[in-house]
Amino acid sequence: MFGIIRPCRHRLDESLAAAWWAHLCGLCLALRDDHGQVARTATNYDGLVISVLVEAQQESSAKARRKAGPCPLRGMRGTEIANGEGARLAAVVSLVLASAKISDHVADRDGIFAARPVAGVARTLTARWAQRAGRTGADLGFDTAVLLGAVHRQPELEAAAGLGSSVLAVTEPTETATGAAFAHTAVIAGRPHNMRPLREAGRLFGRIVHLLDAVEDLEEDRANGAWNPLLATGIDLAEARRLCDDAVLGVRLALKEADFTDQRLVHALLAHELEQAVRRIFAQADPQAPERPDSPNKHEAPETKGKQRGLIMGCGVAALAFFTCQTCCASEYHDPWTGERKEGWCHRNDCCGDCGCNGCEQCCCQSCCDGCSCDC
Numbered sequence: 579m580f581g582i583i584r585p586c587r588h589r590l591d592e593s594l595a596a597a598w599w600a601h602l603c604g605l606c607l608a609l610r611d612d613h614g615q616v617a618r619t620a621t622n623y624d625g626l627v628i629s630v631l632v633e634a635q636q637e638s639s640a641k642a643r644r645k646a647g648p649c650p651l652r653g654m655r656g657t658e659i660a661n662g663e664g665a666r667l668a669a670v671v672s673l674v675l676a677s678a679k680i681s682d683h684v685a686d687r688d689g690i691f692a693a694r695p696v697a698g699v700a701r702t703l704t705a706r707w708a709q710r711a712g713r714t715g716a717d718l719g720f721d722t723a724v725l726l727g728a729v730h731r732q733p734e735l736e737a738a739a740g741l742g743s744s745v746l747a748v749t750e751p752t753e754t755a756t757g758a759a760f761a762h763t764a765v766i767a768g769r770p771h772n773m774r775p776l777r778e779a780g781r782l783f784g785r786i787v788h789l790l791d792a793v794e795d796l797e798e799d800r801a802n803g804a805w806n807p808l809l810a811t812g813i814d815l816a817e818a819r820r821l822c823d824d825a826v827l828g829v830r831l832a833l834k835e836a837d838f839t840d841q842r843l844v845h846a847l848l849a850h851e852l853e854q855a856v857r858r859i860f861a862q863a864d865p866q867a868p869e870r871p872d873s874p875n876k877h878e879a880p881e882t883k884g885k886q887r888g889l890i891m892g893c894g895v896a897a898l899a900f901f902t903c904q905t906c907c908a909s910e911y912h913d914p915w916t917g918e919r920k921e922g923w924c925h926r927n928d929c930c931g932d933c934g935c936n937g938c939e940q941c942c943c944q945s946c947c948d949g950c951s952c953d954c
Contacts, residue, residue: 580679581623582790582855583847589854590846597843601626601633601668603646604660608669613710617673620707624787625672627847628759631776632664634844635767635837663766667718671759673711674722677704678729685733686804720762728755736805741812745821748807749788756784764836775835779848782825782832786852789818789825790859797863815863822856886917 585598605626609617633641642662648654659665680700683691690696708726715722728751739748760780764772792807793815799806808818830849838844913920 581625582787582859583623583627583851584855585847585851586854589850594843594846597630598626598847599652600643600658601629601660601665603649603652603657604629604665605668605672607646607659608661608665609672612666612669612714613673613707616703617669617707617710620669620672620676622672622675625668625675627783628668628671628763629660629664630843630847631760631763632662632667632766633660634841635764635769635772635839636664637839663718664763666714667720667759667762667766670711670715670718670720670722671725673707674725674729674755677707677711678732680704681729682732688804718762719765720759724758725755728752736807736810739807739810741810743811745789745807745811745813745818746785748811749785752784752788753781754784756787757781769837772836775832779829779832779836782828783848783852785825786822786829786856789822790855793818793859793863815860819856819860822860826853826856 585595590598602621602623606618606621609620642660642664643658644661645656646659647656680691681704683689684697684700684704687697691700708722712722712726732748732751735748735751739745757777757780760783761773761777764770764776788807795804796806796808796815798804800809808815826849829852833841833844833848912918
């Protein structure tokens with residue numbers, strides 16, 4: 579799973595944490611139901627915000643839930659999950675987002691996508707996903723052309739960018755796409771008057787996502803000579819941080835103008851957790867930031883590295899690890915191709931590895947909305 583909003587389990591109270599999981603699982607199963615089992619790999623932390631926004635604008639009686647069976651990510655327990663048009667719209671947006679991300683890796687020849695057979699399969703898969711997302715989007719009254727148009731416009735803007743160019747010209751397609759997705763949640767929820775503020779919130783959210791992705795990839799892109807918006811336009815981390823901080827404030831202000839029936843989870847994710855994501859990613863990017871003694875994977879001894887494999891054998895081992903739940907349930911596993919040690923999916927949403935605290939008794943790990951008036 580990918581995405582920048584990864585709430586610490588200790589910062590959400592029990593009801594909000596349950597709601598967050600309901601939307602995450604709802605997104606995953608909506609991808610499966612509308613687009614097939616493979617599409618579940620497009621499940622991501624940011625896409626579920628679309629489902630959250632739809633539900634937050636609906637009356638309690640309109641909130642859709644259904645029972646779901648056991649899943650390894652839930653410790654083989656059943657639960658109630660978000661269901662209905664909100665989850666389906668989140669699936670559409672996530673599928674297009676994943677399609678764009680894979681296409682970007684293919685274009686940059688990143689990792690296994692440098693191999694022609696893998697790149698060919700990836701292109702076929704992304705084209706199929708875009709087509710299926712378009713059909714589902716049409717069922718929901720959402721034209722995915724704005725998302726696909728943004729994806730197709732991105733390479734042209736990147737090619738035109740140079741030192742001194744505005745990085746915001748590069749982030750514009752992402753901003754436009756996320757703004758359209760956020761605005762359509764108001765249509766689905768029957769609150770068209772919310773379209774303008776939610777479009778603005780989505781636009782700024784897209785800016786943050788794009789910039790944080792660039793910050794996370796900065797050193798790797800620099801080392802590999804890959805294109806990066808920060809390197810291409812010449813802005814430093816301080817300026818990128820200022821743009822992100824301003825955008826976080828803009829999201830908060832835009833959400834205050836929207837009309838919600840229950841804004842608690844929206845506020846927790848798009849106010850507190852979004853700000854936390856900016857803080858976390860820039861702290862990781864800052865070479866002067868002190869290393870935390872309890873950071874997972876800080877030391878990776880050569881003897882703990884697993885076996886390195888070629889493309890075909892690695893794919894086989896990856897499939898085995900996925901279907902035996904090692905990639906989600908194991909606390910650690912070895913990358914099927916590089917042998918590098920990685921965390922299992924369900925262990926990545928952990929407080930003390932991300933939020934910067936030295937122990938879960940500290941205040942930063944308490945529920946951010948306990949006693950919060952949502953005016954903060």
